[in-house]
Amino acid sequence: MYAAALSVSRSRRRRVAAVGALLVALVLAGCGDSGGQPVWQPGVGGGGTGGPVESSPPAPKPISLSATGDIVMAMAPNRMPPNDGKGFFDSVKKALAADLVMGNLEEPLTEDTGVSKCGPDSTSCFAFRAPPGYAKHLADAGFDLLNQANNHGNDFGAKGYENTQQALEEHGLEHTGAPNQITVVDVKGVKVAVAGFSSYAWSNSLVDIPAAKKVIAKAATMADIVVVQVHMGAEGAEMTRVRPGTETYVGENRGDPIKFSRAMIDSGADLVVGHGPHVLRGMEFYKGRLIAYSLGNFAGGGNSLSNTGRLGWGGVLKVKLNPDGSWAGGSFASTYMNDVRLPTMDPDDRGLGLLRELSKLDFPESGAQLDDSGKISPPDAD
Secondary structure, eight states: OHHHHHHHHHHHHHHHHHHHHHHHHHHHHTOTTTTTOOOOOTTTTSTTSOOOOOOOOOOOOOEEEEEEEEEEOOBTTTBOOGGGGTTTTGGGHHHHOSSEEEEEEOSOBOSOOSOOSSOTTOSSOOOOBBOGGGHHHHHHHTOOEEEOOSTTTTTTHHHHHHHHHHHHHHTTOEEEOSTTOOEEEEETTEEEEEEEEESSTTSEESSOHHHHHHHHHHHHHHOSEEEEEEEOSOOSTTOOOOOSSOOEETTEEOOOHHHHHHHHHHTTOSEEEEEOSSSEEEEEEETTEEEEEEEBEEEEGGGTSOOSGGGGEEEEEEEEEOTTSOEEEEEEEEEEEOTTOOEEEOTTOHHHHHHHHHHHHHOTTTBOEEOTTOEEEOTTOO
16 A cells, blocks of 8 residues: 555646646746746646646546346257357347456356266256357357356356357457355456355355455455345245345255345445346346346246246346446346347336336335436435
């Protein structure tokens, strides 16, 4: 801290000295025909007074970040999207556009590794995967970073997980979610750290909050802004509400969403992006930072995800954050999964309507305010 302050002080002194030297030179240059009297040049140093004026550095500008809920593009080899996925995200590409575009990739991008979580006689088990080349569809949509911390990230074993990372990297995409992984990206000169959490061994732990706090505290030393991607909460069409306490699903501990999210902000996070229940959940502000408890289903190519009722609704969260992580604005754009489960802009704004209702119900004091256009404001905003 002292070294940084000393550097700034030295820089300021150098600028003042340079202005002073310039003034002396101008004074001397103007003495020829004035009987030895100095001639001050109007405008030197600003304001026409001849005095040195030090300009202030430009105010730092906020950056924009967008995020989505669950993304499944195919269930290879038999259940594939139309046109082999070409144009998969065309309907939502404009809504996604931001300085940093993030998504929750709820499937491996891999060929069959010979290792699947579903046995040959399974009847109610789902193992998702899309061909590695489908990373191009994500890149074409404008995504920059994908989260692997979820219950399907390891559907085809460690090799499938690694293949996904390789496929993303080959198309210039970042990834996060592995244990102790903190992904730092430069966004217009602002360092943004993103860490992914779930309740599974192949990711940072959602359940072990003390360990999670250490990850975020470390991330805060590495970047200006810290974002948490987290797959949390029980699943199902009726799981839209957020209440205090631990949630379970099919015997699994899916974390305590409120306790976890607030602990992450206490440890240095500036934004928490949730997904996992396959439905939208409310949003709240905690210590000036936004928590989106679930962004719902975004895409289910190959008819992999149900689009019945609320299960078909999702959206694009877009926020603006100042370089210190403070809130600078945000919005939510409603989407739905169409008949072939491609993400599609929703002119009826069903997701927005549900999100407004849930935010008021579950967080009467701290809930985010959303207007008819989807603009997001803190609860104390006028």
